[in-house]
Amino acid sequence: MRVLLVEDDRSLGETLQSWLQLDGYAVDWVMRGDLADTALRTHSYDCVVLDRGLPRLSGDSLLATLRAHGNAVPVLIVTARDTLADRIAGLDLGADDYLVKPFDLEELSARMRAAIRRGTQQAQAAGESHVDGVRLDPAAKRVTLHGEPITLTAREFAILHALMRNSGRILTRSQIEEALYGWGDEVESNAIEVHIHHLRKKLGAERIVTRRNLGYTLRGDR
Ligand code: CA
Numbered sequence: 001m002r003v004l005l006v007e008d009d010r011s012l013g014e015t016l017q018s019w020l021q022l023d024g025y026a027v028d029w030v031m032r033g034d035l036a037d038t039a040l041r042t043h044s045y046d047c048v049v050l051d052r053g054l055p056r057l058s059g060d061s062l063l064a065t066l067r068a069h070g071n072a073v074p075v076l077i078v079t080a081r082d083t084l085a086d087r088i089a090g091l092d093l094g095a096d097d098y099l100v101k102p103f104d105l106e107e108l109s110a111r112m113r114a115a116i117r118r119g120t121q122q123a124q125a126a127g128e129s130h131v132d133g134v135r136l137d138p139a140a141k142r143v144t145l146h147g148e149p150i151t152l153t154a155r156e157f158a159i160l161h162a163l164m165r166n167s168g169r170i171l172t173r174s175q176i177e178e179a180l181y182g183w184g185d186e187v188e189s190n191a192i193e194v195h196i197h198h199l200r201k202k203l204g205a206e207r208i209v210t211r212r213n214l215g216y217t218l219r220g221d222r
Contacts, residue, residue, distance in 0.1 A: 001046045005029040006036040008054050016049065019105045033057025040066060044147035045073050047116050052079040060093055067094035070140030072122065074115035129164040131218055134203060136164050145203055155180055156199050163208065163218045172215040
C-alpha cells in the first residue's frame, strides 16, 4: 500500500511519515501542493493524506483538480480548521474523510483503512479492472501502466477494455469487432490488427498474445 503524504509542517510530517511506515505503508512525503500534484499525475496511490494549507497550491485546489481529472484515490484531509463550514467545504470538494489537528494517530490509521476499503469497493463497483500492472477505469476512461498514465485512442481503449473484461479467455476477432461496434463507421478488415499493434507499442509487445486462427488474449492474469 502506497500513501502520498502532503504536509508542509516538518515536525508533523516527520511524525506522520514514521507512524504510517510503522503501520506498513510505503510513504511518499511532499511539502508543497504543486509537488503533490506532480506525484499524483505520475504515480498511483492507495490513499492521500492531505493538509489544506500548503505552499504553491492549496490542498483544496489540489483536491478539486484531482477529482476533475477523474482520479478517485481516497483522500483524507488533515487540517487545523475546525469549523463546521470548513469541514463541509472539504467533503464537498471530494474528500473521503476529515481529521482535525491535533488528532490521535490510531484514529488516522483507522480512518485510512476505512477510506481505502471504501475506495476499493467503489472501484470494483465501477468496473475498474487490473491485470498485471495495467489498470483501466471505464468511468474516467483512464488507463495506467504501473501507475503511469497511458494515452489511448477511443478504439484502442475499447479493445483493451474488452480484453481485460475477458482476461484469461481468448477473444475472437468478431468479439473484438463487436466491442468496436458503435464507434461510428465500419470496422475495416485490417483495423483490428492495426489497433492491436498500437496497443502493443504502448503497453509492451508481449502483453497481447495472438492465438493463431482463434483471436487474442491478454498475458498475465491478475
Ligand atoms: Ca499547512
